[in-house]
Amino acid sequence: MSILWHITCLLLLRSCTPGFSMHDGIVGGRVSIPHSRPYMVYIRDKISQLTCGGFLIREDYVMTAAHCKQSHLVVFVGVHDTNFLPDGIEVDPIPHPKFSMKRPDHDIMLLKLKTPVPLSKFVQTIIYQNPENEEISQDCMVVGWGWQDYHDESPSNVLQEANVTLIDSENCGMADTLCTEGSTGPARGDSGGPLVCGGVAEGIVSFSKTKSNADHLSAYTRISLYYSWTQSIINPPTQQQSETWKGKLDKLI
Known part of the structure:
Protein backbone atom coordinates (compact mmCIF):
# COMPACT_ATOMS: atom_id res chain seq x y z
CA MET A 1 0.00 0.00 0.00
CA SER A 2 2.72 2.52 0.96
CA ILE A 3 4.71 1.91 -2.25
CA LEU A 4 1.56 2.13 -4.40
CA TRP A 5 0.55 5.39 -2.71
CA HIS A 6 3.99 6.88 -3.28
CA ILE A 7 3.85 6.00 -6.97
CA THR A 8 0.33 7.32 -7.56
CA CYS A 9 1.19 10.57 -5.77
CA LEU A 10 4.18 11.11 -8.02
CA LEU A 11 2.04 10.42 -11.06
CA LEU A 12 0.08 13.57 -10.36
CA LEU A 13 3.19 15.72 -9.96
CA ARG A 14 4.78 17.14 -13.07
CA SER A 15 8.44 17.61 -13.88
CA CYS A 16 8.87 20.69 -16.04
CA THR A 17 12.19 20.14 -17.75
CA PRO A 18 13.24 22.42 -20.62
CA GLY A 19 12.45 21.37 -24.13
CA PHE A 20 9.31 19.34 -24.13
CA SER A 21 6.42 20.23 -26.33
CA MET A 22 3.31 21.60 -24.71
CA HIS A 23 -0.15 20.30 -25.56
CA ASP A 24 -3.63 20.57 -24.14
CA GLY A 25 -3.85 19.18 -20.58
CA ILE A 26 -6.50 17.59 -18.27
CA VAL A 27 -7.46 14.31 -19.91
CA GLY A 28 -10.56 14.89 -22.03
CA GLY A 29 -10.46 18.58 -21.16
CA ARG A 30 -11.05 21.82 -22.98
CA VAL A 31 -9.19 25.11 -22.89
CA SER A 32 -10.57 27.43 -20.22
CA ILE A 33 -11.66 30.88 -21.30
CA PRO A 34 -8.62 32.99 -20.34
CA HIS A 35 -8.88 34.22 -16.72
CA SER A 36 -12.34 32.70 -16.26
CA ARG A 37 -11.00 30.72 -13.27
CA PRO A 38 -9.25 33.56 -11.40
CA TYR A 39 -8.82 31.47 -8.25
CA MET A 40 -6.37 29.10 -9.97
CA VAL A 41 -2.74 29.19 -8.84
CA TYR A 42 0.27 27.71 -10.63
CA ILE A 43 2.81 26.25 -8.19
CA ARG A 44 6.43 25.42 -9.04
CA ASP A 45 9.54 24.50 -7.10
CA LYS A 46 12.50 26.69 -8.06
CA ILE A 47 15.03 23.86 -7.74
CA SER A 48 13.30 20.62 -8.79
CA GLN A 49 10.93 22.39 -11.24
CA LEU A 50 8.11 20.07 -10.12
CA THR A 51 4.74 21.75 -10.55
CA CYS A 52 1.26 21.50 -9.05
CA GLY A 53 -1.99 23.38 -9.08
CA GLY A 54 -3.62 25.19 -6.21
CA PHE A 55 -6.37 27.69 -5.53
CA LEU A 56 -6.58 30.98 -3.69
CA ILE A 57 -8.79 30.94 -0.59
CA ARG A 58 -7.66 34.30 0.81
CA GLU A 59 -5.37 37.08 -0.30
CA ASP A 60 -2.56 35.46 1.67
CA TYR A 61 -3.36 31.72 1.50
CA VAL A 62 -3.41 29.05 -1.20
CA MET A 63 -4.86 25.57 -0.68
CA THR A 64 -3.23 22.58 -2.40
CA ALA A 65 -2.22 18.94 -1.82
CA ALA A 66 0.29 18.06 0.91
CA HIS A 67 2.20 15.73 -1.41
CA CYS A 68 3.10 18.82 -3.49
CA LYS A 69 5.37 20.04 -0.69
CA GLN A 70 8.88 20.95 -1.87
CA SER A 71 11.63 23.06 -0.33
CA HIS A 72 11.53 26.08 -2.64
CA LEU A 73 7.93 26.57 -3.71
CA VAL A 74 6.83 29.68 -5.60
CA VAL A 75 3.25 30.49 -6.63
CA PHE A 76 1.96 32.42 -9.62
CA VAL A 77 -1.52 33.99 -9.65
CA GLY A 78 -3.60 35.28 -12.54
CA VAL A 79 -2.06 32.75 -14.93
CA HIS A 80 -3.63 31.32 -18.07
CA ASP A 81 -0.58 30.45 -20.21
CA THR A 82 2.50 29.27 -18.28
CA ASN A 83 4.73 30.55 -21.07
CA PHE A 84 3.92 34.02 -19.75
CA LEU A 85 4.31 33.92 -15.98
CA PRO A 86 4.13 36.99 -13.73
CA ASP A 87 6.55 37.44 -10.84
CA GLY A 88 6.41 34.49 -8.48
CA ILE A 89 5.53 34.78 -4.79
CA GLU A 90 7.45 32.82 -2.18
CA VAL A 91 5.44 30.89 0.40
CA ASP A 92 5.64 29.11 3.72
CA PRO A 93 4.17 25.60 3.26
CA ILE A 94 1.93 24.22 6.03
CA PRO A 95 1.03 20.58 5.31
CA HIS A 96 -1.50 18.82 7.53
CA PRO A 97 0.42 17.44 10.54
CA LYS A 98 -0.95 13.92 10.02
CA PHE A 99 0.03 13.68 6.35
CA SER A 100 2.62 11.09 5.36
CA MET A 101 3.87 10.02 1.95
CA LYS A 102 3.27 6.47 3.16
CA ARG A 103 -0.51 6.96 3.18
CA PRO A 104 -3.01 8.83 0.98
CA ASP A 105 -5.08 10.45 3.73
CA HIS A 106 -4.78 14.01 5.12
CA ASP A 107 -3.47 15.15 1.72
CA ILE A 108 -4.06 18.86 2.24
CA MET A 109 -1.67 21.80 2.59
CA LEU A 110 -1.91 25.55 2.99
CA LEU A 111 0.65 27.90 1.50
CA LYS A 112 1.01 31.21 3.32
CA LEU A 113 2.05 33.86 0.82
CA LYS A 114 4.91 36.01 2.04
CA THR A 115 3.35 38.84 0.04
CA PRO A 116 -0.48 38.93 -0.04
CA VAL A 117 -1.94 39.44 -3.51
CA PRO A 118 -4.33 42.27 -4.40
CA LEU A 119 -7.62 40.92 -5.72
CA SER A 120 -8.66 41.99 -9.21
CA LYS A 121 -10.61 40.83 -12.25
CA PHE A 122 -7.90 38.23 -12.91
CA VAL A 123 -7.14 37.21 -9.30
CA GLN A 124 -10.00 36.08 -7.06
CA THR A 125 -10.59 33.70 -4.16
CA ILE A 126 -12.96 30.73 -4.26
CA ILE A 127 -15.36 29.59 -1.56
CA TYR A 128 -14.44 26.24 -0.05
CA GLN A 129 -16.76 23.79 1.65
CA ASN A 130 -17.48 23.82 5.37
CA PRO A 131 -19.15 21.04 7.39
CA GLU A 132 -22.32 23.09 7.94
CA ASN A 133 -23.33 22.49 4.33
CA GLU A 134 -22.62 18.88 3.39
CA GLU A 135 -24.86 18.84 0.34
CA ILE A 136 -22.60 18.46 -2.68
CA SER A 137 -23.59 18.78 -6.31
CA GLN A 138 -22.67 15.60 -8.21
CA TYR A 226 -10.48 19.80 7.30
CA TYR A 227 -12.42 23.02 7.76
CA SER A 228 -11.55 23.35 11.46
CA TRP A 229 -7.86 22.75 10.79
CA THR A 230 -7.87 25.26 7.94
CA GLN A 231 -9.52 27.90 10.13
CA SER A 232 -7.03 27.28 12.94
CA ILE A 233 -4.22 28.15 10.52
CA ILE A 234 -5.63 31.15 8.69
CA ASN A 235 -7.51 32.53 11.72
CA PRO A 236 -5.44 31.48 14.75
CA PRO A 237 -7.13 31.76 18.21
CA THR A 238 -5.06 34.79 19.24
CA GLN A 239 -6.17 36.65 16.11
CA GLN A 240 -9.80 35.67 16.62
CA GLN A 241 -9.70 36.88 20.23
CA SER A 242 -8.12 40.17 19.18
CA GLU A 243 -10.80 40.75 16.54
CA THR A 244 -13.54 39.93 19.07
CA TRP A 245 -12.21 42.44 21.59
CA LYS A 246 -11.80 45.07 18.88
CA GLY A 247 -15.47 44.69 17.99
CA LYS A 248 -16.50 45.13 21.63
CA LEU A 249 -14.27 48.19 22.08
CA ASP A 250 -15.67 49.78 18.92
CA LYS A 251 -19.18 49.38 20.33
CA LEU A 252 -18.15 50.84 23.70
CA ILE A 253 -16.53 53.83 22.04
Whole structure:
Protein backbone atom coordinates (compact mmCIF):
# COMPACT_ATOMS: atom_id res chain seq x y z
CA MET A 1 0.00 0.00 0.00
CA SER A 2 2.72 2.52 0.96
CA ILE A 3 4.71 1.91 -2.25
CA LEU A 4 1.56 2.13 -4.40
CA TRP A 5 0.55 5.39 -2.71
CA HIS A 6 3.99 6.88 -3.28
CA ILE A 7 3.85 6.00 -6.97
CA THR A 8 0.33 7.32 -7.56
CA CYS A 9 1.19 10.57 -5.77
CA LEU A 10 4.18 11.11 -8.02
CA LEU A 11 2.04 10.42 -11.06
CA LEU A 12 0.08 13.57 -10.36
CA LEU A 13 3.19 15.72 -9.96
CA ARG A 14 4.78 17.14 -13.07
CA SER A 15 8.44 17.61 -13.88
CA CYS A 16 8.87 20.69 -16.04
CA THR A 17 12.19 20.14 -17.75
CA PRO A 18 13.24 22.42 -20.62
CA GLY A 19 12.45 21.37 -24.13
CA PHE A 20 9.31 19.34 -24.13
CA SER A 21 6.42 20.23 -26.33
CA MET A 22 3.31 21.60 -24.71
CA HIS A 23 -0.15 20.30 -25.56
CA ASP A 24 -3.63 20.57 -24.14
CA GLY A 25 -3.85 19.18 -20.58
CA ILE A 26 -6.50 17.59 -18.27
CA VAL A 27 -7.46 14.31 -19.91
CA GLY A 28 -10.56 14.89 -22.03
CA GLY A 29 -10.46 18.58 -21.16
CA ARG A 30 -11.05 21.82 -22.98
CA VAL A 31 -9.19 25.11 -22.89
CA SER A 32 -10.57 27.43 -20.22
CA ILE A 33 -11.66 30.88 -21.30
CA PRO A 34 -8.62 32.99 -20.34
CA HIS A 35 -8.88 34.22 -16.72
CA SER A 36 -12.34 32.70 -16.26
CA ARG A 37 -11.00 30.72 -13.27
CA PRO A 38 -9.25 33.56 -11.40
CA TYR A 39 -8.82 31.47 -8.25
CA MET A 40 -6.37 29.10 -9.97
CA VAL A 41 -2.74 29.19 -8.84
CA TYR A 42 0.27 27.71 -10.63
CA ILE A 43 2.81 26.25 -8.19
CA ARG A 44 6.43 25.42 -9.04
CA ASP A 45 9.54 24.50 -7.10
CA LYS A 46 12.50 26.69 -8.06
CA ILE A 47 15.03 23.86 -7.74
CA SER A 48 13.30 20.62 -8.79
CA GLN A 49 10.93 22.39 -11.24
CA LEU A 50 8.11 20.07 -10.12
CA THR A 51 4.74 21.75 -10.55
CA CYS A 52 1.26 21.50 -9.05
CA GLY A 53 -1.99 23.38 -9.08
CA GLY A 54 -3.62 25.19 -6.21
CA PHE A 55 -6.37 27.69 -5.53
CA LEU A 56 -6.58 30.98 -3.69
CA ILE A 57 -8.79 30.94 -0.59
CA ARG A 58 -7.66 34.30 0.81
CA GLU A 59 -5.37 37.08 -0.30
CA ASP A 60 -2.56 35.46 1.67
CA TYR A 61 -3.36 31.72 1.50
CA VAL A 62 -3.41 29.05 -1.20
CA MET A 63 -4.86 25.57 -0.68
CA THR A 64 -3.23 22.58 -2.40
CA ALA A 65 -2.22 18.94 -1.82
CA ALA A 66 0.29 18.06 0.91
CA HIS A 67 2.20 15.73 -1.41
CA CYS A 68 3.10 18.82 -3.49
CA LYS A 69 5.37 20.04 -0.69
CA GLN A 70 8.88 20.95 -1.87
CA SER A 71 11.63 23.06 -0.33
CA HIS A 72 11.53 26.08 -2.64
CA LEU A 73 7.93 26.57 -3.71
CA VAL A 74 6.83 29.68 -5.60
CA VAL A 75 3.25 30.49 -6.63
CA PHE A 76 1.96 32.42 -9.62
CA VAL A 77 -1.52 33.99 -9.65
CA GLY A 78 -3.60 35.28 -12.54
CA VAL A 79 -2.06 32.75 -14.93
CA HIS A 80 -3.63 31.32 -18.07
CA ASP A 81 -0.58 30.45 -20.21
CA THR A 82 2.50 29.27 -18.28
CA ASN A 83 4.73 30.55 -21.07
CA PHE A 84 3.92 34.02 -19.75
CA LEU A 85 4.31 33.92 -15.98
CA PRO A 86 4.13 36.99 -13.73
CA ASP A 87 6.55 37.44 -10.84
CA GLY A 88 6.41 34.49 -8.48
CA ILE A 89 5.53 34.78 -4.79
CA GLU A 90 7.45 32.82 -2.18
CA VAL A 91 5.44 30.89 0.40
CA ASP A 92 5.64 29.11 3.72
CA PRO A 93 4.17 25.60 3.26
CA ILE A 94 1.93 24.22 6.03
CA PRO A 95 1.03 20.58 5.31
CA HIS A 96 -1.50 18.82 7.53
CA PRO A 97 0.42 17.44 10.54
CA LYS A 98 -0.95 13.92 10.02
CA PHE A 99 0.03 13.68 6.35
CA SER A 100 2.62 11.09 5.36
CA MET A 101 3.87 10.02 1.95
CA LYS A 102 3.27 6.47 3.16
CA ARG A 103 -0.51 6.96 3.18
CA PRO A 104 -3.01 8.83 0.98
CA ASP A 105 -5.08 10.45 3.73
CA HIS A 106 -4.78 14.01 5.12
CA ASP A 107 -3.47 15.15 1.72
CA ILE A 108 -4.06 18.86 2.24
CA MET A 109 -1.67 21.80 2.59
CA LEU A 110 -1.91 25.55 2.99
CA LEU A 111 0.65 27.90 1.50
CA LYS A 112 1.01 31.21 3.32
CA LEU A 113 2.05 33.86 0.82
CA LYS A 114 4.91 36.01 2.04
CA THR A 115 3.35 38.84 0.04
CA PRO A 116 -0.48 38.93 -0.04
CA VAL A 117 -1.94 39.44 -3.51
CA PRO A 118 -4.33 42.27 -4.40
CA LEU A 119 -7.62 40.92 -5.72
CA SER A 120 -8.66 41.99 -9.21
CA LYS A 121 -10.61 40.83 -12.25
CA PHE A 122 -7.90 38.23 -12.91
CA VAL A 123 -7.14 37.21 -9.30
CA GLN A 124 -10.00 36.08 -7.06
CA THR A 125 -10.59 33.70 -4.16
CA ILE A 126 -12.96 30.73 -4.26
CA ILE A 127 -15.36 29.59 -1.56
CA TYR A 128 -14.44 26.24 -0.05
CA GLN A 129 -16.76 23.79 1.65
CA ASN A 130 -17.48 23.82 5.37
CA PRO A 131 -19.15 21.04 7.39
CA GLU A 132 -22.32 23.09 7.94
CA ASN A 133 -23.33 22.49 4.33
CA GLU A 134 -22.62 18.88 3.39
CA GLU A 135 -24.86 18.84 0.34
CA ILE A 136 -22.60 18.46 -2.68
CA SER A 137 -23.59 18.78 -6.31
CA GLN A 138 -22.67 15.60 -8.21
CA ASP A 139 -21.80 17.58 -11.33
CA CYS A 140 -18.32 18.99 -10.85
CA MET A 141 -15.31 20.39 -12.68
CA VAL A 142 -11.56 19.92 -12.44
CA VAL A 143 -9.07 22.55 -13.59
CA GLY A 144 -5.32 22.43 -14.18
CA TRP A 145 -2.24 22.52 -16.37
CA GLY A 146 -1.62 18.76 -16.29
CA TRP A 147 -1.14 16.06 -18.91
CA GLN A 148 -3.65 15.41 -21.70
CA ASP A 149 -3.04 11.65 -21.46
CA TYR A 150 -2.80 9.44 -18.39
CA HIS A 151 0.38 7.74 -19.62
CA ASP A 152 2.12 10.02 -22.13
CA GLU A 153 4.15 13.09 -21.21
CA SER A 154 1.98 15.90 -22.56
CA PRO A 155 1.59 18.76 -20.07
CA SER A 156 -0.38 21.85 -20.99
CA ASN A 157 0.87 25.40 -21.13
CA VAL A 158 -2.70 26.77 -21.05
CA LEU A 159 -5.29 26.20 -18.35
CA GLN A 160 -7.67 23.32 -19.01
CA GLU A 161 -10.90 22.21 -17.42
CA ALA A 162 -13.21 19.20 -17.67
CA ASN A 163 -16.60 18.16 -16.35
CA VAL A 164 -16.64 15.13 -14.03
CA THR A 165 -19.32 13.38 -11.97
CA LEU A 166 -18.92 12.20 -8.39
CA ILE A 167 -19.43 8.51 -7.68
CA ASP A 168 -20.85 7.03 -4.45
CA SER A 169 -18.42 7.50 -1.57
CA GLU A 170 -18.67 3.80 -0.68
CA ASN A 171 -16.91 3.04 -3.98
CA CYS A 172 -14.18 5.56 -3.31
CA GLY A 173 -12.05 3.56 -0.91
CA MET A 174 -10.98 6.32 1.52
CA ALA A 175 -12.99 7.96 4.29
CA ASP A 176 -11.71 11.47 3.62
CA THR A 177 -11.95 11.52 -0.17
CA LEU A 178 -14.38 12.19 -2.97
CA CYS A 179 -13.98 10.29 -6.24
CA THR A 180 -14.71 10.43 -9.95
CA GLU A 181 -14.01 7.81 -12.58
CA GLY A 182 -13.95 7.41 -16.32
CA SER A 183 -11.86 8.52 -19.27
CA THR A 184 -11.98 12.22 -18.30
CA GLY A 185 -10.27 13.79 -15.32
CA PRO A 186 -7.05 15.07 -13.74
CA ALA A 187 -3.68 13.59 -14.64
CA ARG A 188 -0.04 14.17 -13.84
CA GLY A 189 0.61 17.84 -13.05
CA ASP A 190 -2.94 18.50 -11.80
CA SER A 191 -2.21 17.64 -8.15
CA GLY A 192 -3.45 20.24 -5.69
CA GLY A 193 -6.01 21.74 -8.04
CA PRO A 194 -9.65 22.08 -7.00
CA LEU A 195 -12.65 19.86 -7.56
CA VAL A 196 -15.33 22.53 -8.02
CA CYS A 197 -18.98 21.55 -7.55
CA GLY A 198 -21.72 24.15 -7.76
CA GLY A 199 -19.15 26.95 -7.68
CA VAL A 200 -17.63 25.68 -4.41
CA ALA A 201 -14.23 24.01 -3.94
CA GLU A 202 -15.21 20.61 -2.53
CA GLY A 203 -12.01 18.64 -3.05
CA ILE A 204 -8.28 18.76 -3.79
CA VAL A 205 -6.79 16.60 -6.56
CA SER A 206 -4.86 13.95 -4.63
CA PHE A 207 -4.17 10.65 -6.40
CA SER A 208 -5.37 8.37 -9.16
CA LYS A 209 -5.24 4.74 -10.16
CA THR A 210 -6.40 2.44 -12.93
CA LYS A 211 -9.02 -0.08 -11.81
CA SER A 212 -9.12 -3.70 -12.92
CA ASN A 213 -11.79 -2.89 -15.52
CA ALA A 214 -9.46 -0.21 -16.98
CA ASP A 215 -11.57 2.69 -15.67
CA HIS A 216 -9.51 5.53 -14.25
CA LEU A 217 -10.33 6.50 -10.65
CA SER A 218 -9.42 9.98 -9.41
CA ALA A 219 -9.52 10.80 -5.70
CA TYR A 220 -9.83 14.22 -4.08
CA THR A 221 -9.24 15.22 -0.46
CA ARG A 222 -12.61 16.21 1.00
CA ILE A 223 -12.11 19.81 2.13
CA SER A 224 -15.06 20.02 4.54
CA LEU A 225 -13.43 17.44 6.85
CA TYR A 226 -10.48 19.80 7.30
CA TYR A 227 -12.42 23.02 7.76
CA SER A 228 -11.55 23.35 11.46
CA TRP A 229 -7.86 22.75 10.79
CA THR A 230 -7.87 25.26 7.94
CA GLN A 231 -9.52 27.90 10.13
CA SER A 232 -7.03 27.28 12.94
CA ILE A 233 -4.22 28.15 10.52
CA ILE A 234 -5.63 31.15 8.69
CA ASN A 235 -7.51 32.53 11.72
CA PRO A 236 -5.44 31.48 14.75
CA PRO A 237 -7.13 31.76 18.21
CA THR A 238 -5.06 34.79 19.24
CA GLN A 239 -6.17 36.65 16.11
CA GLN A 240 -9.80 35.67 16.62
CA GLN A 241 -9.70 36.88 20.23
CA SER A 242 -8.12 40.17 19.18
CA GLU A 243 -10.80 40.75 16.54
CA THR A 244 -13.54 39.93 19.07
CA TRP A 245 -12.21 42.44 21.59
CA LYS A 246 -11.80 45.07 18.88
CA GLY A 247 -15.47 44.69 17.99
CA LYS A 248 -16.50 45.13 21.63
CA LEU A 249 -14.27 48.19 22.08
CA ASP A 250 -15.67 49.78 18.92
CA LYS A 251 -19.18 49.38 20.33
CA LEU A 252 -18.15 50.84 23.70
CA ILE A 253 -16.53 53.83 22.04
